[in-house]
Amino acid sequence: MKRVLRVLEYEKMKQQLLGHVSSSLGRQKIEELEPSIQFEEVQQWQFETAEGAQVLRLKGHIPLGGIFDVNAHVKRAKIGGALSASELIEVASTIYGGRQLKKFIVMMVEEEEVELPRLFDYVTQIEPLIEVERAVKQCIDDNGHVLDSASSALRTIRHQVRSYESSVRSKLESITRSSNTQKMLSDAIVTIRNERFVIPVKQEYRSSFGGIVHDQSASGATLFIEPQVIVTLNNQLREAKVKESREIERILAELSDLVGECADELLVNLNVLAILDFIIAKARYAKQIKASEPKLNETGYVALIKARHPLIDQDEVVPIDVELGGEFRSLIITGPNTGGKTVTLKTIGLLTLMVQSGLQVPAEYGSEMAVYQKVFADIGDEQSIEQSLSTFSSHMTNIVNILDKVDFQSLVLFDELGAGTDPTEGAALAISILDDVYRRGACVVATTHYSELKGYAYNREGAMNASVEFNVETLRPTYRLLIGVPGRSNAFAISRRLGLSEKVIEQAKQQIDSESNHIENMIVSLETSQKSAESEWEEAEKIREEAEGLRKELISQLEELEKEKERILEEAETKATKAVEKAKEEAEFIIEELREMQKEGLSVKEHQIIDAKKHLEEATPKLTTQQKKVKKLAEAKRKIKTGDEVKVLSFGQKGSVIEQISDDEFQVQMGIMKMKVKRDDMQLLEKAKQVETRAMAMLQGSGHVKPELDLRGERFEEAMTRVEKYIDDALLAGYHQVSIIHGKGTGALRKGVKELVKRHPHVKGARDAAMNEGGLGNTVIELK
CATH class of the missing domain: 3.90.20 (Hemagglutinin Ectodomain; Chain B)
Structure with missing residues (x-):
């Protein structure tokens, strides 16, 4: 696998990725990074990178500052070791950085409702450890200096130190300012040697000051002397500084114990921060190379849309479209050298390794990549001088190793397959090797410039030709990959462009x-x-x-x-x-x-x-919603039926439809006149106007209703119609009781009246009239 990573320039890609980490924690993760062959793990890594990319897209940044790799510090504190002030500050800073990162992600998820399930799961593992951070920062400043406020004892000791220093300096400065002693000094200054205050005295005046000589100049002309008058003060200062060091050690030990007590939580925090730094580094790298999240599969299918090699300058690289593992599992790229075949091969290989490392790929959205169990590559000049192997021997040794391990879950990349030996034999070997790899079910991409392989894909099911386009006009490759078209020799076209005579070219063609x-x-x-x-x-x-x-x-x-x-x-x-x-x-x-x-x-x-x-x-x-507007329009367009109020256009009169004679003709009552009217000659009146007209008609006609109705001599059907109309008129007239005179006769009218009023909704009751009211020839009706 290491050889494959090397020939596909995986390490160079990782160097680019390293430029996006925020701490040494993330750097270590990247340095340890290798492609995974577990589909679920690759899928999880891709989801994490996608969430990191989403955070950067929405926020533009993520707070990862102030985080250090303090694993060694924490482990030492855990076993009772003391940490220095600067180490403790790094621990406190890392605690603070983790808490800020947790707050950032939690706020996005809970307040802004951004879906980041994996990042959220990670940050919820981060313990805030505010007490440890506060304790450290109360004792040590950002520069790693222990503060006077760290303890009352330290404050007192430092006050003494400053007092002693002031006394020593005062006495020494009085010596250097004295006119009697200035001629004895090499320079009128106070300096420090061996952590004690001294003055520079000329060699010849050594005995004038007494005290202790701590140092001399390179020439020996100057001695750095601690005068006898300040020896005692310097001793007191030294003792105070020793006390200060001991107090600082005690404070640091106390803080180290505090770190050791929460070492397990800190180690969990550090692991989470390393993962998050790694995820965000991958997301930043994806943004830089304009990458997208590919769809994953386990079937060996690859469909790259406008894929670009990440190590080639984005302004120069030519995107390619590649498909493999669907209709065909073998892709044979033919054409001349320096045409871009090897770049295409490396692009497919490196992007496969990137995907299986959880990285997004520099290709358009919608690309699909497979997770292979094995990736093999035979690319470049592998000639070994030490082993005395030729180029062909070296390639063949590698190919033999590949054929021993390849299976249906493999991706195999061959560059210039069969090169380095006799063209005829090399082409035959190449065909045989490709057939063997295909029979094993692996996906294979091979480049070659052998013309014999140009027809390979036409005679093999599951194989496809491809080539890299070459511009004969400019004599340069365009680096565009053409799927389905084998590469052709451009020797004659190039020679013609360069000025070779047509006669020589024609003779050459005859040799083919x-x-x-x-x-x-x-x-x-x-x-x-x-x-x-x-x-x-x-x-x-x-x-x-x-x-x-x-x-x-x-x-x-x-x-x-x-x-x-x-x-x-x-x-x-x-x-x-x-x-x-x-x-x-x-x-x-x-x-x-x-x-x-x-x-x-x-x-x-x-x-x-x-x-x-x-x-x-x-x-x-009632005009309200759009639905009622539509309903009203529908009512206006409905068919005319019996009982509708209409306006006869040719007469300009209103009437009532009595009967429909045919589909297009109706009988209409206009006042006392009945006539046949065509549908097109009628306009259906709005219902409101019909009701209003009937209501006003009832009002106008109510004064002529009598309290009795005489049906004698009437035919049965007409009599029943008159009774129904009469009851309605009587109701409108305000009568509570009316009489229906039907006579005795055969009793048919009497029986019909009884049946009708019995089922009428506005009739309260009916009875035969008394003898003085007409007897059985009259029925008295009570109205509701």
């Missing part, structure tokens, strides 16, 4: 057998067809985009029209509502006038007024 010429011509035809298809596809795509734009524009216009329609309907509804309100006010006014007429003695019953008002209220249209 007809089969090779046929293959070259076929390849040229394929290239031409593919370019034409690509051109047509681009044109079709352009037309599709234009059509899509027009569709969106039309949808937008339709939405605007619908909004305008709703606005107009709302305005109409508002106007209609106002009109109805006005009509109701006028009706109320009319009813009030009717009541006034009643008071003045005119024949207008109170229940007639109430009933008319009720009918008017029922006639009020």
Whole structure:
């Protein structure tokens, strides 16, 4: 595996990734990184990287500052070791950094409702350990200096130290300022030697000061002397500083014990922070190389869309589209050298390793990658001088090792398969090796410049030719991968462009057998067809985009029209509502006038007024929602039926439909006149107007109803119709009791009247009239 990682430049990719870590914790994770062969683990890693990328996309950053790899510090504190002030500050800073990171992720999940299940699970494992952080920072500043406030004893000792230092300096400065001693000094300064204050004295004046000599200059002309007058003070200062050191050691030991007590929690925090730093580094790297999360599978299928090699400058790299493991498991890339075949091979290999390392790949969204159990690669010049192996021998040794291990869950990459030996034998070996790998079910991508392999894919099921495009005009490869088209030799075209005579070129062509010429011509035809298809596809795509734009524009216009329609309907509804309100006010006014007429003695019953008002209220249209607007339109368009109030257009008169004669002709009653009217000559009146018309008609006709109805001499059917109408009129007239005179006769009319009033909803009861009221020839009805 190490050889594969080396030839596919996996370590170089990791060096790029290392540039995005925030701490040595993440650096260690990256240095240990290797591709996984476990599908679930790879899937989990990809999910984590995607969440990190989501955080960066939404926030642009993540707080990972102030985090240190303090694993060694914590483990030493755990076994009772003392930490230095700077080590303790690193521990406190790491605790603070972990707490800030936890707060950041929790806030995104709980307050902003961003889905980050894996990152959230990680940060919930981080213990805040505020007490440890606070204790350290109360005793030590950010520069690793133990503060006076760390303890009352330290404050007292340091006060003494400063007092002694001040006394020593004061005495020494008085010596250096004295005119008697200045000539004895090499320089009028106070300095320190062996942690004691001294003055520089000339050699010849050594005995003038007494005391202790601590040092001398390189020439020996100057001695650094601690005068006898300050020896005692220097001793006191030294003792105070020893006390200070002991107190500091005690404070640091106390803080170290505190760290040791929570060592297990700290180690968990550090592990989580290392993972999170690693995840965010992968997300930052994905952003830099413009990578996307691929769909994963275990079937060996690869579909890369505009894939780019991450180690090539983004401004120079040419994206390629690659498919493998679907309709074909073998991809044979042919063509001349320096055409970009090896780059294509390395792109497929390195992107596979990146995916299986939890990294997103520099390809368009929608790409799909497989998780292989084994990845093999035979790429580059592996000639070994030490082993005295030729290029061919070295390649073949590697290929033998590959064939011993390859299986159906493998990806195999061969660069210049069969090269380094006789072309005929090399091509035959290449074909045999490809067949063997294919029979084992592995996915294989091989590059070659042998013309014999150009027809390989045409004769093998599950194999496909490909080539890297070459621009004959510029004499440079375009690095575009053409799937389905084998590479062709450009020797003649290049020679012609460089000025070789046509005669020499033609003679050279005659040296090539007809089969090779046929293959070259076929390849040229394929290239031409593919370019034409690509051109047509681009044109079709352009037309599709234009059509899509027009569709969106039309949808937008339709939405605007619908909004305008709703606005107009709302305005109409508002106007209609106002009109109805006005009509109701006028009706109320009319009813009030009717009541006034009643008071003045005119024949207008109170229940007639109430009933008319009720009918008017029922006639009020309720205009509310769009649904009711549609319903109203539907009612306006419904078919005319018996009983409908209509307006006969040719006469300009209103009437009532009595009967439908045919689909297009009706009998209409207009006043006392009945006539046949065509459908097109009628306009259906709105229901409100029909009800209002009937209500007013009832009001107008109610004064002519008699308290009795004489049916004698009437035919049975007509009599029953008259009884029904009479009951309605009597109700409107306000009668509580009426008489139906039907005579004795055969008793048929009497029986019919009895049956009708029995089922009538507004009849309270019926009885035969008394002898003085007409006897059996008269039926008395009580109305509700």
